[in-house]
Amino acid sequence: MHDGGKILTGLAAFVVVAALPFWHAAIGGRSVKPEPKIVTQEKQCVASKEVMRATHMDMLNTWRNTVVRQGQRTYLASTGKTVTMSLSNTCMSCHPNKKEFCDTCHTYLAVSPYCWDCHVEPKERT
Amino acid sequence: MEHDRRGFIKIAGVSAIGLAGLSLAGRDGEAGESEPVAAGPRWAMVIDPRKCLKDDGCISCITACHRTHNVPSIPNARHEVKWIWKERFTEAFPDQEAHYIDEALTTRPVLVFCNHCDNPPCVRVCPTQATWRRPDGIVMMDWHRCIGCRYCVAGCPYGSRSFNWEDPRPYLASPDPQFPTRTKGVVEKCTLCEERLDKKQLPACVEACQEKAMLFGDLNDPESEVRKVLRSHFAIRRKPALGTNPAVYYLV
Numbered sequence: 001m002h003d004g005g006k007i008l009t010g011l012a013a014f015v016v017v018a019a020l021p022f023w024h025a026a027i028g029g030r031s032v033k034p035e036p037k038i039v040t041q042e043k044q045c046v047a048s049k050e051v052m053r054a055t056h057m058d059m060l061n062t063w064r065n066t067v068v069r070q071g072q073r074t075y076l077a078s079t080g081k082t083v084t085m086s087l088s089n090t091c092m093s094c095h096p097n098k099k100e101f102c103d104t105c106h107t108y109l110a111v112s113p114y115c116w117d118c119h120v121e122p123k124e125r126t
Numbered sequence: 127m128e129h130d131r132r133g134f135i136k137i138a139g140v141s142a143i144g145l146a147g148l149s150l151a152g153r154d155g156e157a158g159e160s161e162p163v164a165a166g167p168r169w170a171m172v173i174d175p176r177k178c179l180k181d182d183g184c185i186s187c188i189t190a191c192h193r194t195h196n197v198p199s200i201p202n203a204r205h206e207v208k209w210i211w212k213e214r215f216t217e218a219f220p221d222q223e224a225h226y227i228d229e230a231l232t233t234r235p236v237l238v239f240c241n242h243c244d245n246p247p248c249v250r251v252c253p254t255q256a257t258w259r260r261p262d263g264i265v266m267m268d269w270h271r272c273i274g275c276r277y278c279v280a281g282c283p284y285g286s287r288s289f290n291w292e293d294p295r296p297y298l299a300s301p302d303p304q305f306p307t308r309t310k311g312v313v314e315k316c317t318l319c320e321e322r323l324d325k326k327q328l329p330a331c332v333e334a335c336q337e338k339a340m341l342f343g344d345l346n347d348p349e350s351e352v353r354k355v356l357r358s359h360f361a362i363r364r365k366p367a368l369g370t371n372p373a374v375y376y377l378v
Contacts, residue, residue, distance in 0.1 A: 064270060068266075069266075089304060117309040118269065119307075120196075120301045120302070122303055
């Protein structure tokens with residue numbers, strides 16, 4: 001093993017560079033926790049905040065299939081309230097601030113849902 | 127019990143006849159189940175070209191439809207997207223004979239859109255079931271599921287389907303947020319305003335027509351307006367020989 005020193009140095013350098021985000025965070029880089037801003041006066045969404053946070057994408061997927069394929073438009077929320085299943089017309093009527101509400105987390109998590117390729121974004125209100 | 131060849135053949139023969147009878151009976155049962163069930167509405171349209179042609183230049187139905195559904199107006203004719211439009215009579219009804227008729231009549235425009243066929247070829251060829259026939263007769267589209275293969279465009283004998291060759295957004299001045307736009311690579315067509323029907327509203331084109339040249343109604347209801355009109359008038363449909371059984375009727 002003639003080049004052992006070089007190899008080990010290279011490996012060490014790689015580990016340091018690969019772990020840069022961790023070093024950065026440890027040395028005082030701050031991780032910005034996304035805080036989606038809720039602007040609605042409504043007290044309750046169609047489910048609790050925790051449920052919505054974790055499973056809104058599944059709910060939206062179920063909604064779109066139910067509306068488009070079965071022609072059912074009314075959703076009975078866990079609160080007993082009924083709402084029309086519509087992203088643009090129901091969700092966005094309470095959350096017209098797409099940039100502060102949707103995009104904050106989606107950008108942080110590097111997910112890019114393609115809802116807005118077709119569905120029309122509401123005029124931004126904060 | 128003794129078994130001889132003669133006895134065995136007798137039993138085998140009787141069993142074979144019995145089995146054949148059973149399988150025939152089974153097939154009858156299946157045929158009975160697949161009969162169309164006349165429960166619920168079967169939506170249809172009746173167009174009165176005489177009323178429609180009162181004002182040749184009128185496009186209020188087309189404007190209303192395209193505004194309601196965010197249909198772009200793309201200047202490049204090869205990229206055109208349309209849900210409802212006007213076609214020359216001879217092109218809309220190529221199998222209608224029109225001997226000795228005034229040339230002017232054959233070039234008069236006919237209002238055409240998706241026929242919402244009973245036997246839609248577009249549905250048969252769609253590989254992803256992005257388009258299907260609802261029990262109420264509407265040939266519906268799921269734009270989430272369309273992969274843009276354009277089999278349906280080729281399959282539709284009426285040219286009712288348009289493909290988005292480019293992003294339609296730049297061609298929409300102010301898209302209505304009530305209804306989605308489409309995206310590049312998706313096929314679209316008339317959905318008979320199923321979203322408005324759910325709100326007990328008439329299709330946008332029917333509502334917009336000042337001449338009341340378009341009638342919308344339920345073919346399964348003998349007392350509906352469309353059935354009354356079809357009872358008392360001769361009506362033609364586009365390319366009936368293809369067996370697609372369109373739900374759009376044109377009074378003659």
